[in-house]
Amino acid sequence: MNWNLARGLVYLACLAASGLAMAGLADFDLMTGSFDLRPFNLYALTGTAGGVVSSALASIALWRGWGRK
Numbered sequence: 001m002n003w004n005l006a007r008g009l010v011y012l013a014c015l016a017a018s019g020l021a022m023a024g025l026a027d028f029d030l031m032t033g034s035f036d037l038r039p040f041n042l043y044a045l046t047g048t049a050g051g052v053v054s055s056a057l058a059s060i061a062l063w064r065g066w067g068r069k
Contacts, residue, residue: 017035020026027036061067 017026017028020037021028021035025038025040027038028034029036
């Protein structure tokens with residue numbers, strides 16, 4: 001097993017968990033170490049994520065010069 005990859009994935013998971021907690025979408029109990037994700041509307045998330053992802057991809061395409069002749 002690639003331990004550097006495993007350690008990197010744990011770091012990314014902790015970063016995502018702390019981001020969710022700072023955004024108010026999750027609770028972390030320091031005493032027990034439990035992470036509780038609050039309920040959210042999945043339909044609103046997918047609707048919003050589509051616009052964000054497409055804008056991010058369009059920005060990357062513009063920056064990299066994709067589509068130019």
